[in-house]
Amino acid sequence: MAVDNLNKSTGSDFLSRLRNYLAHHLRKGRRDTEKNRLISFSQVNEALTQGWKDSTMSYRQREIVDCQLRKMYSGDVMNSFKVAAEAVASCGFLDGLLVEIGCASGYYCEVLPYLLRKKINYIGLDYSLSMVELAGKIYNQASFIVGDANVLPFADKSIDILLSGNVLVHARDYETVISESARVSKGAVIFHLTPVMKMAKTAYLTMYAYGVKVVRLSFNQDEFLCLLDKYGLLVENIIELEPYSIKGIEDAIIPKTFVCRVKG
Numbered sequence: 035m036a037v038d039n040l041n042k043s044t045g046s047d048f049l050s051r052l053r054n055y056l057a058h059h060l061r062k063g064r065r066d067t068e069k070n071r072l073i074s075f076s077q078v079n080e081a082l083t084q085g086w087k088d089s090t091m092s093y094r095q096r097e098i099v100d101c102q103l104r105k106m107y108s109g110d111v112m113n114s115f116k117v118a119a120e121a122v123a124s125c126g127f128l129d130g131l132l133v134e135i136g137c138a139s140g141y142y143c144e145v146l147p148y149l150l151r152k153k154i155n156y157i158g159l160d161y162s163l164s165m166v167e168l169a170g171k172i173y174n175q176a177s178f179i180v181g182d183a184n185v186l187p188f189a190d191k192s193i194d195i196l197l198s199g200n201v202l203v204h205a206r207d208y209e210t211v212i213s214e215s216a217r218v219s220k221g222a223v224i225f226h227l228t229p230v231m232k233m234a235k236t237a238y239l240t241m242y243a244y245g246v247k248v249v250r251l252s253f254n255q256d257e258f259l260c261l262l263d264k265y266g267l268l269v270e271n272i273i274e275l276e277p278y279s280i281k282g283i284e285d286a287i288i289p290k291t292f293v294c295r296v297k298g
């Protein structure tokens with residue numbers, strides 16, 4: 035954001051933009067030198083797991099999402115939106131309840147009905163109060179809850195489609211998140227954009243998300259599939275995106291969206 039633009043803003047909007055502007059520029063140096071650094075499990079501290087709660091992130095992310103939504107309406111739909119819609123469509127249960135875990139500012143409650151040409155009964159959950167408040171302001175027709183993917187505030191088998199919205203990748207205790215996702219769904223669980231590797235062991239890294247340092251993981255695929263099986267999830271469909279590499283990891287990382295049926 036140029037300083038000129040800051041001058042055009044007023045009141046609390048001005049303060050919020052100024053805070054974001056400063057946060058972004060003060061953190062930029064650190065972000066550039068410390069991108070995707072491999073760490074050990076014991077180095078994954080509270081600050082890294084709770085980083086997404088930083089109140090500057092919601093507005094920064096939303097600026098980017100607004101661009102992506104404008105592109106979608108002009109016919110240029112980004113792959114992650116297309117894949118999420120394809121995964122949800124493949125589940126069936128489209129008239130049931132869909133809950134997105136890690137919903138951020140709630141844009142999938144706009145993207146999914148648009149791409150599927152169907153009204154979706156949607157609830158979004160995120161552990162960031164700031165994300166949930168922003169989602170509630172933008173989408174007053176949907177419901178949003180503050181909650182943690184590690185202890186979901188839903189009864190057993192109370193959801194038709196649980197969309198784990200690119201959140202497992204930031205979950206230090208990913209086995210707990212998988213088991214909670216399986217517990218609350220009676221139909222399907224989608225682990226959207228899960229980065230997996232064929233050979234390398236599950237790895238913990240740091241990354242900067244909208245200027246804030248958080249933990250991110252890359253999973254050993256066999257270990258991940260074993261966990262799905264352990265918690266009664268049968269993989270029915272896998273949608274792959276382009277592989278990428280990260281310095282220090284000797285294996286291709288493939289983002290995959292796993293569509294699972296809840297057994298029994």
Ligand SMILES: C[S@@+](CC[C@H](N)C(=O)[O-])C[C@H]1O[C@@H](n2cnc3c(N)ncnc32)[C@H](O)[C@@H]1O
Pocket residue numbers: 086087135136137138139159160161162165181182183184199200201204205226
């Ligand atoms: C990468 S963003 C994904 C946003 C959106 N679902 C998407 O796919 O584009 C991850 C989101 O998960 C949230 N998140 C991270 N850890 C969480 C946790 N333990 N419980 C709930 N939400 C969490 C973050 O606040 C953030 O909004």
